[in-house]
Amino acid sequence: MKRDSQTLELCDTFFDSIERCDYEALERCYAREAMIWHSHDNLFQSREDNLAMLKQGMATQQKVRYKDRRIRTFEGGFVQQHTIYVTRENGFVGKMDVCFVAYTRNGKISRAYEYFDTGQIAEFLGPPPDGDR
Amino acid sequence: MTTTELRTMTDGEIRELCNRFFDAYQDKRVDILDEVLADDCIIWHNVFGRETTKADNLSKYHDSYDGQRRRTYDDRTINTFDDGFVIQYSLNGVMTNGHRGSLWICIVARVRDGRITRIDEYMDSSKFAAWAGAPTAATSGGQR
Numbered sequence: 001m002k003r004d005s006q007t008l009e010l011c012d013t014f015f016d017s018i019e020r021c022d023y024e025a026l027e028r029c030y031a032r033e034a035m036i037w038h039s040h041d042n043l044f045q046s047r048e049d050n051l052a053m054l055k056q057g058m059a060t061q062q063k064v065r066y067k068d069r070r071i072r073t074f075e076g077g078f079v080q081q082h083t084i085y086v087t088r089e090n091g092f093v094g095k096m097d098v099c100f101v102a103y104t105r106n107g108k109i110s111r112a113y114e115y116f117d118t119g120q121i122a123e124f125l126g127p128p129p130d131g132d133r
Numbered sequence: 134m135t136t137t138e139l140r141t142m143t144d145g146e147i148r149e150l151c152n153r154f155f156d157a158y159q160d161k162r163v164d165i166l167d168e169v170l171a172d173d174c175i176i177w178h179n180v181f182g183r184e185t186t187k188a189d190n191l192s193k194y195h196d197s198y199d200g201q202r203r204r205t206y207d208d209r210t211i212n213t214f215d216d217g218f219v220i221q222y223s224l225n226g227v228m229t230n231g232h233r234g235s236l237w238i239c240i241v242a243r244v245r246d247g248r249i250t251r252i253d254e255y256m257d258s259s260k261f262a263a264w265a266g267a268p269t270a271a272t273s274g275g276q277r
Contacts, residue, residue, distance in 0.1 A: 039237050039257050072219070072241070074212035079219040079241055081253060097179045099239045099255040101212075101219060113221060115239040117180050119258030 006107055007073045011080055014102075014109065015066045021058040027051060031108040039115040063087040077103040084124075092126030142244055147213040150244060151220055155206040163194055171248040180258040200265065203227045217243040217251075224264075232266030 010029060017025035034047040045053075057064065063086070070081045079101045086094045099115040142150070150169065157165035174187040198204070203226065210221045224236040236256060243251040 039239070039255070040259070042237055070241075072214040072217065074214045074219070077212065079212070081241055097182070097255070099179075099219075099241060099253070101221060101239060113239070115179075115237075115255035115257075117256065117258050119180060119261075121259075 004073045007078050007104060008071060010104065010107060010109065011071050011073075011078050011102070015069070015080070015082070018054060018058070019064055019066065023051075023055055023058060026054060029109050031105050031110045034109055035111050037111070037113045039113075040118045057086075060089070061086050062089060062091075077101065086124070088126050090126070094124040094126050096120065096124040140246070141215060142247065144213045146247070147218050147244055148211055150247065150249065151211050151213075151218050151242070152209070154249060155209065155220070155222070159204060159206050161195075161198070163191055166191060166194070169249055171245065171250045174248070174250055174252070176252045177254065179253075179255045200228055201226050202229050216245070217241065226264060228266050230266065234264030234266060236260055236264050 013025060014029040017023075017029065030047050030051070032047070034050070035044040036047075036050045037044045065085045066082045067085060068081075068083050072079050079099065081097075081099050084096050084098055088094065096116050101113040101115075102109045103111040153165065154169045156162075157169060170187045170191075172187060175184045176187070176190055177184045205225045206222050207225055208221075208223045212219050219239065219241045221237075221239050224238055226234050226236075228234070239255045241253045241255075242249050
């Protein structure tokens, strides 16, 4: 069961680090070869590009929270279901239900698959800034 | 409770249950779906944000095939845990007009005593029109 606890800890550390804007901790969660796939484009994003995107989010988003986390571990990885809440600069709080499936190697995330509904993107992003209307 | 009721399903049993469920969906075997889903099974869909019952789903099963010649549940990657499974797969459809579409879907399921008790389904509704081959601005001019 030691592996289960380590996998659960990795999962918690990954999402907690995003909430706390702890970029170094987040970066340590990814293996060197990490690739992140998203359901909206069916493409793998490189470790470098994904980290850059998350770093940008840390710099611009007021608050990010992963709530209603339901985690299950399996041989070689974990799945977490959650609702992400993002507080935008204008105060709008966007939300999205997400399923995150991760495959691990040596205690780090090696591949991840993120499923969500871009049909509900307006509820996640909120109204555009005044200048974009 | 009896010992039988408390028995944990093995990895192999859960995988078999998972494949039986998707094979039944693919082969239009509502009778097998009825066996595989627990009577109190709840199905939650991210695109609707609400839960539905087994009875709701089975009663609408044949209607869900409207306009489709065939659906196959391919590229199944299944991982199991003590009380369930997660499956990542592509849903490939062939419409009656020959259009082919794919959706990438993930389901997290809970199991108990050989049956599925809960399904959480994650899809991207913005891909539905392309999947079904609905007319778009580029294709609605009659030159299909």
